[in-house]
Amino acid sequence: MNIKSANGKSVAYLEGEINAETGAAVKAEINALLDKGGAVVLSFKSVVYMNSSGLREIIDLFKTANKNKKEVSLCDMNSDIREMFSFTGLDKVFKIYDTEAQALG
């Protein structure tokens, strides 16, 4: 996973398929990033597939971040991934931006 810093935030570029296995790896990496401080933006630009197990890992990540008063936002989702978030109502839970630039403010 590529990570870049901009505007005091870290942007993590998720790739390929987000399932239980890859989601857990993403969670571990992002948690480590959050421990170092600063907000994290998860870019879904290169995410092709995602399932409910992957979603659960993202929720879990958000839960830990929330508990530690850290900010995690999401951006650049294709319409299929976005629909998963809206179907589950998780678009109400996460801050989702259309573009990376908007997420970085």
Next chain:
Amino acid sequence: MGDLKYEIKNGILKAHINPENDLADIQEVLKVVESHSEVVLIGIDMYKCSYIQSRFLAGLVAVKKLAMVRKITIELLNISDQIAQVLQSTNLQKLFVIRDDYSSYPLDALCEKFYDTEKAGIVSEYLSANYDDDIKNKLIEIINGGNPILVEYALLTMGRAQDYDNIEIYRKALEASEASVKAAAILVLGWVGDTHSKDKLYSYLTSKEINVPESAAASIALLSDDTDSEKLAKYLRDEDTRIRIVAIYALSLINDEKAFEYLAEALKYEKEEQVRIQLAKKIALFRDKRAGTILLELLDDGSIPLREAAASGLSRRGTGEFTDKLLEKVCDNDNWVGFFAAKSLAGIEDENVIKKLESFYDKVEQNVKLAIVEVLGKCQGVDAAFLLSKINDENEDIRKEALNSLNLRHGPVALTAAMKLYNTDSSWLVRYKAVNIILEQKPVGYDTLLRARLKDETNKYILEHIIGEIGE
């Protein structure tokens, strides 16, 4: 003169205005700003004011002038509709950043905003971001109060805040008589991962109430384990179309091998077009290689919308091993097969495939030609010359699409073409597209160029578009 209340924190001066404050008080703001060089942002909080005196308005303008000199941003916070109208009628609204700042509101007043459909979501977001014991207790009080509108948002706010300590409250809300409360509770139980409630959520899958089956399907998917695909599959045969579609969504979200097989099977017996379309769309979301074969076969289906869904699914997945078969189909005797086969190839980057598509152009029907031109705009590495040759085509749709595709792949070439066509093309559709490209790319002097066009342009949509962007 009232007593001006203000505080300065982290370079932000926040002045709390009340109805008794007058010009002298706003002048006090000026003095505070002048004497505190650390101020970088001024917030004038008007939460307590429902109206504004003209003298006070003059004072605000004076603060704005000072803010400009000091390069300080000035925000008007929580202005009432009446004040907004005054600012608009005096054309002063452009001078200020106007926004809501919910930190000014007492908790009771904030929760009252759950009644406001436009603001309820933002307030809920604010409360969850600032969640503490006071907010939690207030939300529990609201839930115990039983007003369904307030209860719905109280539940959603607790779920947003990832409050895992009150799962019993969410479970109890499943018994509410109002669908909105039930649906909110179901969603929240999914968000907080309450697997104990999952079996109960199945009983809501066949509910006739608004949003209840949808929420149940979503939360079951979020809480799913290896057994749920099988349990959900039986709903694919429900007599109610809505339930079948909801089950398709849940299975596509679970996205395991069993789910794929149940959805693929459903495509064989499902008769209703709208359900078949959903099946095609959701099957495209599986990584399983068999999904591509199914979508390829659907390109020959009798239903045009289903073919479209299949083409879109193939294009989304990347056509991979089906590219040659799709190329063959572009020249199919049934021009709709050709049309959707061409559309499936969107995003292809192989130069040989692109060249083949271009070579088919003269052999196919108009709709397939249009699909080829459209698809080439979505292919990296397409040559500008081919698309450029189509902007003189007899068919206005093809000219318009060629211009669009050129713009997607070769912006400067598209701009040159647009600068010619916006003035000369006989079709208003093509001229409209050309104007769009000019407005998007904004070359030097574009506004003068378009303004000159206003004299000769006869189409009202183009005139309105140009005037809307650059003024008369």
